[in-house]
Amino acid sequence: MSDITWTEAVRTKPRPGGGDGNGRDGGPVDSGTAPEPLTFTAHWHSESGIPAPRRVTVADDRTKADVAYRLVCEGTALLWRGDYQGARQLLRALGRRLDRLAPKPGATPAETFHRHRQARGHRARVLGMLLVVLEDDHGLALRRAPDVRAACTEAYGPPRRRTVVSLRELLGVIGAHEWRKKGVPIPAIGGHIHPHYGVFSPVRGEYVDLVATAPLPADAQRPEATAFDLGTGTGVLAAVLAHRGLDRIVATDSSPRALACARDNVERLGIGEAVEVVDSGALYPEGRAALVVCNPPWLPAKPTSAVEQGVYDPGSAMLLAFLDGLADHLEPGGEGWLILSDLAEHLGLRTRDELVGAFDAAGLRVVDRLDAKPVHPRASDTSDPLHAARAAEVTSLWRLAPAT
Numbered sequence: 001m002s003d004i005t006w007t008e009a010v011r012t013k014p015r016p017g018g019g020d021g022n023g024r025d026g027g028p029v030d031s032g033t034a035p036e037p038l039t040f041t042a043h044w045h046s047e048s049g050i051p052a053p054r055r056v057t058v059a060d061d062r063t064k065a066d067v068a069y070r071l072v073c074e075g076t077a078l079l080w081r082g083d084y085q086g087a088r089q090l091l092r093a094l095g096r097r098l099d100r101l102a103p104k105p106g107a108t109p110a111e112t113f114h115r116h117r118q119a120r121g122h123r124a125r126v127l128g129m130l131l132v133v134l135e136d137d138h139g140l141a142l143r144r145a146p147d148v149r150a151a152c153t154e155a156y157g158p159p160r161r162r163t164v165v166s167l168r169e170l171l172g173v174i175g176a177h178e179w180r181k182k183g184v185p186i187p188a189i190g191g192h193i194h195p196h197y198g199v200f201s202p203v204r205g206e207y208v209d210l211v212a213t214a215p216l217p218a219d220a221q222r223p224e225a226t227a228f229d230l231g232t233g234t235g236v237l238a239a240v241l242a243h244r245g246l247d248r249i250v251a252t253d254s255s256p257r258a259l260a261c262a263r264d265n266v267e268r269l270g271i272g273e274a275v276e277v278v279d280s281g282a283l284y285p286e287g288r289a290a291l292v293v294c295n296p297p298w299l300p301a302k303p304t305s306a307v308e309q310g311v312y313d314p315g316s317a318m319l320l321a322f323l324d325g326l327a328d329h330l331e332p333g334g335e336g337w338l339i340l341s342d343l344a345e346h347l348g349l350r351t352r353d354e355l356v357g358a359f360d361a362a363g364l365r366v367v368d369r370l371d372a373k374p375v376h377p378r379a380s381d382t383s384d385p386l387h388a389a390r391a392a393e394v395t396s397l398w399r400l401a402p403a404t
Contacts, residue, residue: 002051002052003041003042003043003044003052004041004042004044004052004053004056004164005039005040005041005056006039006040006057006058006079007037007040008037008038008058008079008081009035009036009038009058010035010036010038011036042133042161042162042163042164043161043162043163043164044164045156045163045164046128046169047169048124048128048169048304050125050128052164053075053077053129054075055075055076055077056076056077056078056079056131057071057078057079058079058081059078059079059080059081059082059090059130060081060083061086062082063078065090065097068090068093068094069093069094071129072094072127072129072130073126075129076129077131078129078130079131080131080132080167081142082142082143083142083143084142084143084144084145085144087130087142087167088167088171090130091127091130091167094127094130095123095127098122098123098126101119102385103115103116103118103119103385105385108348109347109348109388109389110347110348110349112386113348113349113386115385116386121304124304127166127168128169130167130168131164131165131166132164132165132167133162133163133164134148134152134159134162134165134170135162136159136160137159138152138159138163140170146174148170148173148174150177151174151176151177152170154173154176154196155173172197173197176196176197176198177197179194179195179201180194180195180196180197181194184202184203186205186236186239188208188209188212188240188243189236189239189240189243189269190243191268191269193235193239194261194264194265194268195234195261196234196257196258196260196261197257198255198257199234199255199310200233200234200309202236204374205375206372206373206374206395207295207341207372207397208236208237210372210395210396211237211241211293211337211339211397212240213370214337214370214397216246216291217291217333217335218333219290219291219331219332219333219334220246220290220291220334220335221245222290223247224247224248225246225247225248225289225290226287226289226331227248227249227250227289227290227291227292227293228249228250228252228284228289228292228293228329229241229251229252229294230252230283230284230293230294230322231252231253231254231296231318232251232253232258232262232277233253233258233261233262233295233310234258234261234265235251235261235263235265235277236265237293237295237339238251238262238271238275238277239266239269239271239275241293242271242274246291247274248274248276249274249275249276250276250285250289251275251278252277252278252279252280252283252284252285253277253279254281254283255309259279262277263277283318283321283322283325284325287329288329288331288334289329289331290330290333290334290335291334291335291336291337292322292326292330292334292335292336293337293339294322294336294337294338294339295339296313296319296322296338296340297309297310297312297313297318298311298313298340298341298343298344299311299312299313299343299344299349300313300314300315300316300319300349300350301313302314316350319338319340320358323358323361323362323364323400324361324362326362326364326400327364330401330402334401335367335399335400335401336400336401337397337398338397338398338400339395339396340355340395340396340398341374341394342394342395342396343389343390343393346388346389346390346392346393347386360403363402363403363404364400364401364402364403365400365401365402366399366400367399367400368399369396369397369398370396370397370399371394371395371396372394372395372396373394373395374394374395
């Protein structure tokens, strides 16, 4: 990431006292001296990999929403130096103006999906132009700002220098911190899973319940039988398998954040003797297992942020890698469990014939299929442009075994 530079009129003699609750002054104040235009430079950070904006101007509580909207749409980022709650209000005002530009439905479900994705991407880019400065301890030196240091340390690592981030991203960091603290209740394990920032949260319980209730293959019920959980994420499915009595589960992932998150949850749940979290350098670890569980991203499209990697799988790469390697990693009598929504089929992104054809090409047969209807709020949200597809969606657990 590069640096970001801006010019700001600052009074050289700050008022003593005051501040924002983090031990800092809340910004330029009237000290009786004329403000001087000074140039500042700070490190630019974007979790989505967005380049630093080329044009930056300072904004505060005097900035009108219409003026702000025009500037960000023209490509000028706004570095906020006013009240924190005022920044949040401005972000909502910008969002309302963008919502008026909702795209029309396409001629096909796939076209509607792609238009929706383009609109969401445009919305994210525009809203990402409202910026804030994190000080060299990750603190936020704005009036009425919360203490965000712990949340930013969890997401970004230990503070090293002054950094500029988008307010929208920061709000996501704060929200992830709260979820991490309180956790997501998982009835199937009688406890909570604590998702980390950038790791997909197990808020959709239907796929967890499928793994909790599917009949285990006989070989997986043997003492010391091995199971693999591929792309473990938060570790929730590994925890479900441990709760069901499997003695040895190897949970893999390629994301450092997911590996740290899964290890944290394994420790919190006290299942370290049963679950080993590893970065195998590949989807599959070494060896074979009586049960291999995989919940790949459900939509064959390109993710635009770290957390979207839990939803979008470009070219169905992870799905196909799981299928192609399954027969070689199963013990005799073993099964692979593929947990997959059919949302991609309703959106016209993948057909059922293509999915079944991938099973055949990998030398696999379907032992059984268990289905569950989603219960998340979007399934009943009629204002969602993708409502028809979401309302018809079914999540399935495919029990697969070698064809011969």
